[in-house]
Amino acid sequence: MTMSDVWEGNCSRDIGFTLRVGGRRSPIDDRRNWDGYLVDGEVVRIKPEQGIKMMGFPNNFQFPVSNTEAMKQLGNSVCVDVVYHVAGQVKEYLENNTIKKANKERQLKGRLNKGEWSEFYAFMRLLLDKYLSFGNKEGNPLNEYVVVFKIKHNKADIEYLKNNGQVEIRDLLGTKIKTLTVKELIEQISIEEIYQTIESSKGSSFVMPKVQEYFELLKINSFKGSSYSKGDINISFNHDGIQYSSQNVDIKSDIGSLPTLLNASSATNFIFRINNFNADIDAINDIKTKYKIRDRLLRIRELNSTLEFVKCEKEVHSNNLKKVDSLMPEILAKMLTKYYSGEGAKITDLVTNENEICRVKDYLKAVLLGMFPSKNWDGNYTANGSILVRKQGDLVLYHVIKDNILKDYLFYNTKLDTPSSTRHRFGNLYKEKNQTFIKLNLQIRFI
Numbered sequence: 001m002t003m004s005d006v007w008e009g010n011c012s013r014d015i016g017f018t019l020r021v022g023g024r025r026s027p028i029d030d031r032r033n034w035d036g037y038l039v040d041g042e043v044v045r046i047k048p049e050q051g052i053k054m055m056g057f058p059n060n061f062q063f064p065v066s067n068t069e070a071m072k073q074l075g076n077s078v079c080v081d082v083v084y085h086v087a088g089q090v091k092e093y094l095e096n097n098t099i100k101k102a103n104k105e106r107q108l109k110g111r112l113n114k115g116e117w118s119e120f121y122a123f124m125r126l127l128l129d130k131y132l133s134f135g136n137k138e139g140n141p142l143n144e145y146v147v148v149f150k151i152k153h154n155k156a157d158i159e160y161l162k163n164n165g166q167v168e169i170r171d172l173l174g175t176k177i178k179t180l181t182v183k184e185l186i187e188q189i190s191i192e193e194i195y196q197t198i199e200s201s202k203g204s205s206f207v208m209p210k211v212q213e214y215f216e217l218l219k220i221n222s223f224k225g226s227s228y229s230k231g232d233i234n235i236s237f238n239h240d241g242i243q244y245s246s247q248n249v250d251i252k253s254d255i256g257s258l259p260t261l262l263n264a265s266s267a268t269n270f271i272f273r274i275n276n277f278n279a280d281i282d283a284i285n286d287i288k289t290k291y292k293i294r295d296r297l298l299r300i301r302e303l304n305s306t307l308e309f310v311k312c313e314k315e316v317h318s319n320n321l322k323k324v325d326s327l328m329p330e331i332l333a334k335m336l337t338k339y340y341s342g343e344g345a346k347i348t349d350l351v352t353n354e355n356e357i358c359r360v361k362d363y364l365k366a367v368l369l370g371m372f373p374s375k376n377w378d379g380n381y382t383a384n385g386s387i388l389v390r391k392q393g394d395l396v397l398y399h400v401i402k403d404n405i406l407k408d409y410l411f412y413n414t415k416l417d418t419p420s421s422t423r424h425r426f427g428n429l430y431k432e433k434n435q436t437f438i439k440l441n442l443q444i445r446f447i
Contacts, residue, residue, distance in 0.1 A: 001081070001315065003037060006053045012038040016054050019046075019075040048074065056080030059437065060281075060430025084266070088374070113205045117198045118253035118389050119232055120211075120220075124191055125395050126151050126235065126387075127160060127167055128182060135388060135396030137408035139254075146244075146397060150236035154229065154248070158219050169219060177219065184217070195393040198255050230369055230383035239401070247399070248382065250368070252446065253389040261410070262367050264419035264443035267374035269313035269426050270333050274436040277305040281429045281436065293418070293427040293440070294342045300438075301341075309333035313439060317373040324366050325359045332363070336440045339416040346415045346447065357411070364410035367444070369400070417445040 003011040017034035028036040028043050035046045048070040052061055056079050063070035112120065126132065132148050133141035152159040158177065161168040167185065169177045189210040197208055214220070231248030238244070252259045262268065277300065289295045300307070312318040312329055321328040335350040344350055351360050369381040385399035385406065398406045419441055421427035426439035 001053070004039075005315070006050050007037065007039045007044070009039045016046075019051055019054065019071060047071075054079065056082070056084075058425055058428075058430065059432045060428065081266075085374075111205050111207050114198060114201070114256040115253065115259075117194075117206075117208070118255050119251045121191070121194050121198060121255075122251045122253075122387055122389050122395055123151070123153065123233065124185070124194065124214075126233070127162065127185060128191055129395070132237065132387075132395060132397050134402055134405070135398055135409060137405055137412050139388060139390065139396065139409065139413060141394065141396050146237040146239040146399075148235050148237045150245075152234040152246075153220070154231055154234055156220065160218075180217070185214075192393070195255075199393075230381075233387070244384075244401070247384040249385045249387050249397070249399070250383060251387050251389065254391045254446075255389055258445050258447065260417070260443065260445050261364065261414055262373070262442065262444040264417075264424050264441050265374060266424055267312075267314040267317045268442040269424065269439045270329075270336055270442065271310045271313055272307040272333070272337070272438050272440065273310050274300060274429065274438060275306045275308055277303065277436045279303050279305075281431065285428050291342070293340050293421065296427070296429070296438075297337075297341050307337055307438070309337075310437070314374060316376055320371050320373065320377040321363070323377060323379045324363045324371075328359060328363055331356050331359055332442060333440075335360075335416065336442060340418075340440050345417070347411055347444075350416065361407035361411050364414060364444075365403075365407050368406075368410060413447050414444050415447050417443045419443045 002014040003016050004014070006016065016037075020034050024035050025045065026033040026036065028038060036043055037046065038044075048063055048067055051071060051074040052059070055074055055077050057077075063073065065073070126148055130147065131145040133143075133145045136142050148162065150159055150161050158169055158171055161170065165182050167180045167182075169180070171177060189208070194208065194211065197206075230250060232251045233249055235247050235249060236243070236245045237247070284296050284299055287296050287299065297307070309330060312321070318329050321332065325331070331351070335347075338350045339345060347360065347364075351357050366377075366381075368386060369383045370379075371377045381400070385397060388396050388398065390396060398409055400406060421441070424441050426441040429436055429438050431437075
């Protein structure tokens with residue numbers, strides 16, 4: 001968001017001044033000026049209406065005090081969006097640097113969550129299995145496969161080369177660290193026992209005492225990926241006489257909770273104007289049923305009011321969507337209104353127009369392989385596919401060399417999901433410039 005977005009006009013500054021109290025109404029070219037802006041060629045003074053947007057408050061936030069007191073309170077507050085993005089960068093840095101040691105110590109104790117154990121299981125299967133089958137759109141293996149000959153976890157500085165029943169561990173300079181036989185890899189615990197333990201275990205994290213030695217044996221530091229990277233594992237394989245090197249793939253697992261394709265955040269909020277609405281906002285927001293957002297939308301329709309998509313809450317998300325297709329924000333907005341109105345959850349139920357189906361498939365592929373809603377995307381993919389750990393325990397590969405199957409699998413096996421409306425600040429009606437709005441949030445989960 002820039003100051004032009006805050007003012008809803010052409011502002012001469014992209015970045016706003018710090019909100020203060022003293023020095024109000026100084027000339028716009030005075031060094032003490034902080035409340036004066038040049039918007040559409042005219043000098044305007046900032047008010048709480050603009051301050052609320054600058055500081056990241058909900059658009060319907062009300063200050064029960066004078067404008068002067070409201071500006072004081074805004075000046076003493078913390079900009080939520082700035083904190084969110086700074087914290088995201090700090091989190092990413094910590095994940096990539098300072099918590100490596102803590103992760104290693106935790107993992108050497110053998111305590112991982114189900115997703116991390118599933119990733120370790122997939123890693124072990126890639127080391128042990130001779131073939132990796134492609135998957136079809138239903139999530140079942142095809143009678144076609146690749147032969148994986150090298151594996152590297154994207155959080156590690158070593159790689160694993162498979163050759164004639166042996167695994168050679170090397171550093172990234174190609175120096176051999178050790179060579180292991182298949183027998184050494186399975187003498188402590190069988191791959192089937194690892195799967196059964198993951199499948200049957202309860203709780204958010206658990207231990208596998210027999211596996212602890214594998215972390216040292218395989219020189220493993222972490223199985224936790226970054227929130228801002230696509231792909232957990234890097235594999236090299238042969239297929240139809242062609243060698244595919246350094247292919248980034250992520251791991252999705254049907255063991256345990258259903259995995260997400262797109263995680264909810266404030267960046268995935270879509271803003272809708274409610275037209276022909278003259279009712280009491282509080283009466284709608286007071287609907288607190290189990291399916292409160294659906295019932296609020298139902299009440300809005302009963303009042304003969306209609307929803308009109310305005311924009312994505314975050315411009316970066318809108319820009320990313322338009323790199324897939326210029327109409328993608330509108331297509332997703334239509335899906336959201338159907339979903340939150342109770343017209344279905346599966347993507348196949350929400351999108352039936354042939355042209356829109358093609359666009360949505362491209363969008364789902366972009367989310368899997370390259371796009372983040374809160375980060376500027378250049379339109380390129382940083383991953384090449386995904387490996388699915390099936391409920392039966394085997395692995396299947398979805399890869400861009402079988403692009404149509406990859407997109408069909410995503411389209412036929414995903415649904416919209418409702419995240420926390422409190423955490424992501426959506427689902428309540430609010431007023432802005434005498435108009436009524438509501439935000440709906442996009443989260444996509446595998447079926």
